[in-house]
Amino acid sequence: MSSTKNRGSITLLVGPMFSGKTTELFRQANMYMLKGKKVALVRYAKDNRYSDNLASTHDKRTMKAISAIHLSEVFDKLMECEVVVIDEGQFFDDVTSVCDELANAGKIVVVSTLNGDFQRKPFDSVVPLFPLVDKIVKLNAVCMPCGNKAIYTFRTVLNSEVEVIGGSDMYKAVCRECYFKLKEEQSKAQLEKQRSQILHSIEAVSIMSMNSPLSCVESENIDPSLNVIRQMNDR
Structure with a gap:
């Protein structure tokens, strides 16, 4: 009998805002729950637009979630589950180390994250995660100004801070042409x-x-x- 420890996996859902990342995250969480798996959903605690204990899509579909600012805060709870799904992974500064540790402990990990910030720059917290993942799912949105495929997130308000939490009141999904026009x-x-x-x-x-x-x-x-x-x- 092999003594090799059973390894888990990491799936990364990547795309601009309004591309359905959280919707896909919910779908996968529900799929694993239907299979009888114990699932933990983690949301970023500073995003309190909808609720303090619910993760939400932009069209207000919700799921009960564990709130945290750092994933290490709830690591013990996550280790009790077979599947861990993490929404808005770019906001967790320890997302790479925690996801890798969970997967190496045999957990199935699914993370949704923006593909870049409003300046089309990568998030430092997510970049080291890419070489470690088993699967990357690239999602696109619809360009709000023209209706073509959107690959970027454009911030409509003037604010140079990287972490500015908001929805359609502050951001638009846009294509390459519309990004530079805006x-x-x-x-x-x-x-x-x-x-x-x-x-x-x-x-x-x-x-x-x-x-x-x-x-x-x-x-x-x-x-x-x-x-x-x-x-x-x-x-």
């Missing part, structure tokens, strides 16, 4: 906002100067702002 429109809108803010500041200073005449030195201090406006108008 980026250009967003840059122009941001530039226009900056121009408006500078004009407003100069107008406020001008009103103040009418009541309190500026010296020559003080007047020179306004010129750089005026130059910025001229440069913006030249673009």
Whole structure:
């Protein structure tokens, strides 16, 4: 009789937002439960848009889940199950080490994760997991502006933080062409906002100067702002 320990497996569900990753995660969890397996579903605790103890799809389908910020917090609970499914894997900084340890202990692990952030950059937590997985399932969404196949996630609000949790109020699934089109429109809108803010500041200073005449030195201090406006108008 072989003494080799039975190994588990890791399946990675990858795609942009709105590609059905959580829906597929639920499907696989239900499939294993129908087979009589004990299944644990883990959700990211900081994502409390829908519930503190339910994982949810964008169309509000839910499943009871274990909440955690780090997978190591609930590792003992996960070891009690035969199948572990993890939603939003990119948010767990220990996703690679924990998934590998679970699989090596004979657990079936299924993880859903974004294929990249809003800047099309990989998540540092997920990159080391790719060489360790048994299977990768690539999912696509529908491009919200044009209806073609979407492969990227575009953030519609101006925020440079990587972890900004939101839904359709903050993100769109987009194709390659629409991604760059929206980026250009967003840059122009941001530039226009900056121009408006500078004009407003100069107008406020001008009103103040009418009541309190500026010296020559003080007047020179306004010129750089005026130059910025001229440069913006030249673009």
